[in-house]
Amino acid sequence: MSSPQDSRKPLTQAIIPRAPHVPVRARIVKRMTRRMAAKLPVRLVMPDGSWMGRYRDAPALRLHRPEAFYHRLGGAGLIGFGEAYQAGDFDSDDLPGLLSVLAAGWDELIPPAVQGIRSLYGSAMPSSHSNSADNAVRNISHHYDLSNELFSLFLDETMTYSSALFAGGSTQWSDVADAQRRKVDRLLDRCGVTDGSRVLEIGSGWGELSVRAARRGAHVDTITLSQQQLERVKKRAAELDLGDRINARLQDYRSLDLAERYDAIISVEMIEAVGEEYWSRYFGVLDQLLRPGGRIGLQSITMRHDLMVEARGAYTWIHKYIFPGGLIPSVHAIEQCLRASTGLRVVDRLAFGSDYAHTLRLWRERFLDNRNALERLGFDELFARTWEFYLAYSQAGFSGGHLDVNQFILEHRS
Structure with missing residues (x-):
């Protein structure tokens, strides 16, 4: 390596x-x-x-x-x-x-x-940014394989790289880890994950969701395209003696065995990297893998539908320097794709974009506080300014209402 x-x-x-x-x-x-x-x-x-x-x-x-x-x-x-x-x-x-x-x-x-x-x-958008099976590995690695040490400089102890769900108006750094666990637990609760559940996680992150599901007694298959995330998840599962309940793999969602069936499928802020041309296939895979009576927990950044239509196919600064390929969907686009390509329907939805603005503010403040450590990790001044801009750009998107984040709970239509 x-x-x-x-x-x-x-x-x-x-x-x-x-x-x-x-x-x-x-x-x-x-x-x-x-x-x-x-x-x-x-x-x-x-x-x-x-x-x-x-x-x-x-x-x-x-x-x-x-x-x-x-x-x-x-x-x-x-x-x-x-x-x-x-x-x-x-x-x-x-x-x-x-x-x-x-x-x-x-x-x-x-x-x-x-x-x-x-x-x-x-x-x-350059054709090389398309999220084909081959390109997706490179696109994900470009961001998530920078180094686990980098992400630990601004993420909390749970190493959760998605919006926290705050409670009671408290949005201090000391609240972030609990707010991340609250977000994860809400998805697990709404999907009915309990002792003996078979759970599929698409997009492992650094393992917090699979660990919390396994501690409930669930058996978790978790997949990622990031080598560094995979190593961290496996290490954490072994350290917590959960290796028999967490099966972490380097795998694309398109290569999953469609003969399998899961009680719950959870995917947190991964659909943004799927690419619009693959949304139907992505949701089709979820539809086939979900057992009758099961539920899907999907957390997605979203944008207004008219803004999504304008952004479709455009090549932006975020694509060029942070997240190659992909498109942030609208709520309407997700619901439309579900109706057209699957037998799934939305039965519960929570929007909490203001919480993402707070999450990003705290990440950015901590990133700036730990900026001197970047050089020790081998990152230069250009990288520091690139990520300062990225975190500020993202915070502004949520605080200004141009972006939102939603938890969708899906189940098969009766």
């Missing part, structure tokens, strides 16, 4: 392209940037400390290299905006707040004459 540092070689300065030379588009972006300061609650701070804007306490977009910033956005649009942060062309004293304001006011900033410039919104 390669060392953690070897697995991170692609994350170097070389992956950020030089700011292109696009003078006409750069002038348009410069006007848009000044328009932003005039119209939105944002302070535009120039390298000499002077600033523009209507609100002294608004989130700042602090330009260090204005010309590079204008040319990056002019050449690559929203991908260029993320790359400008990665490269250090700008900073912000409140990055999630800045991104929330820009997301809410983006359409207002673009002059009608340039609405048709596709690069302002993003380019088409």
Whole structure:
């Protein structure tokens, strides 16, 4: 197995392209940037400390290299905006707040004459990002096999990398582990997992759900495409003397034995990586593997259906640097796919997007607190800025209501 540092070689300065030379588009972006300061609650701070804007306490977009910033956005649009942060062309004293304001006011900033410039919104998804069986392994490994030590820097003791479910309005770091267990237990409870249940988990994470199911007396088959996650799950099961109840495998959902039957099937925030062209097959596999009377627990990030339709096929900064391939579904798309391709129906749904905003805020704060440890693990400054932007970008999506997260409980239609 390669060392953690070897697995991170692609994350170097070389992956950020030089700011292109696009003078006409750069002038348009410069006007848009000044328009932003005039119209939105944002302070535009120039390298000499002077600033523009209507609100002294608004989130700042602090330009260090204005010309590079204008040319990056002019050449690559929203991908260029993320790359400008990665490269250090700008900073912000409140990055999630800045991104929330820009997301809410983006359409207002673009002059009608340039609405048709596709690069302002993003380019088409490369075919190499399709989540075919071969590509899916590479896409998952790109993110989840960076190193378990990296994720331990900002995740809680349960190593759960999905939205927590808070209770009673308490959203401090000390609450996160309990909130993650509450999320897992709700899925297990709604799916009726108890002593003797046969459970399939699609997307193992680092093992918290399979451990909690096994402690109830269930027998769990858990599959993942991440080698590092697999090793962690197996190690944890052995340490807790649960190896006879947890069968962890490196396996694609498409290669599961369809003759098997499970009392419960649970998949937490994995469908986002499936890809729209494979949603029908994914749900079809779940449908076939679920025994009569059984239940499926699906947790998914979701977006409004109109936004999902707009995002379909687009290539974004998140695709390029964080999660290759995939698409966040809408609630409507999930329900439509279930009706068209399966005999399953939704019998229970819980939306808790504000909890994800809190979860991401706490992850980002802890990531920043432990930033000095990144160098010790072999990660460079570019990687740190990339993940700062990713966590802030995600937090802004949930706090602004552009994204949500839902737990769906499914069963066969009678």
